[in-house]
Amino acid sequence: MGGVVGAELSAVALALLSALSWGAGDFGGGVAARRLNPYWVALLVHATGFLFFTLAALGRGEELQPSDLPWSLGAGVAGCAGLFFLYRAFMTGQMGLVAPVAGVVGAGLAALVGMGLEGVPAPLQLLGFGFGLVGVWLAARPEGAQGGAQGLGYAFLAGAGFGGYFVLIDRVEGLFWPSALAKLTALALMLLWLWQSRASAGLGFSRTLPLVVLAGLLDAGGNVLFLAAAQAGRLDVAAVISSLYPAFTVLLAWGLLRERLGRGQGLGVLLSLVAVALIAGG
Template structure:
């Protein structure tokens, strides 16, 4: 198997893992403060990465540290702005805007650093971004949202994470430091939520741990995909995760997919084929 095909497979695993992680975390966030959910997801990911790095005896490259810290800060800011967008309403618009902006930023940087990909892959990028948008819709397509500005900033944060974490040489240690940075930054918002109504944290702890492990898995697969192939390919394919979240909601919660979401899932599959063919 070529490095390019390996990168495609790893990026799809990243999308699957992130999509399942968002689904698990979303279930917990229905009952718990989203800031607590985010904090526990980050702590779980940090613990996982440290254990894996120690177990593998992975070398810690000092040059990776600034990139890891910057990536963690960018990802955390993306998360905070996404929550601000959710608070302003129009969640069905905020999530796809953030996903499309993040993938587009990483794709543009990838083209700048690595040159223009094959024409068929460019078509795949466009189809994939459209698929992400449609698969994330919840019936609010076309409505104006005060939170769209925050959603765009969230996408810049997520795209910044893609670009910055791609610069590291290691795998688990850089991811660990990125998670630690995000956990420290989000801690302030999480502490503000703790004086609120009592919530059954223990009841949802297994779900939170699962969400954290799946989120960590998505990070690992994305970084491995970016190191094995092109950043733009890894970013666009990894950003197909909303399609997997929608499919899981349909399969496990019996949530009906809207026609636009069905089209988005189909377009995502077409994008995978186009990018892989390149």
């Protein structure tokens, strides 16, 4: 019994670190996207992640499991689609509505699949899921964001992509090679799209590159921490806690860029912390 509880607490801690890493990576990527074409930022983030995971797998001497190949490729397609549709949704100018919709849909989809595969979690954890989803919505949604229908379709597709990534990458046995293959797949798809669209990178490429590389490393760290959390415990627990990353992005923007933290966003951060406590305590 103690071993099961220890594994669940370990999964919660890893998922929380994943949320922190993803949140910091999104903050860096968001700042970089103000200077460069966001699709180029996504491409460079995928390239950095692929290089990091490949070197880590070789350095660790990890063997590639053939059974991981289809799951890794599928996860790469899903993750790339999620990021692509998220940026398409952002282009509608409703970031305040798009980001929380994508986050909640992704976490909700993975949580439902996790409960279907592993059974319904403890009542306190279910309550924590609810607090977490509401917290993500409030933390990512700026005060006064308008809620029109434009872009919501892309936001749902983005959330479905992220949720698909959570579910598919959870099926692998390895750690670094599956993540490297997923990033390579996403990188190839982004290269194909940028080649067809002839989109330019934008100004300030050399000055912004170090920030993009840092964002890519943080994104990669979030990926591997999520995978470790899902392998150590339940998929739904790992997915919901990892999806709290917008709260950390908001806090970084407030602390480093002095962006105003709205009342709803502050409440969202607080609810996210309550969610972590409830899920860990359950």
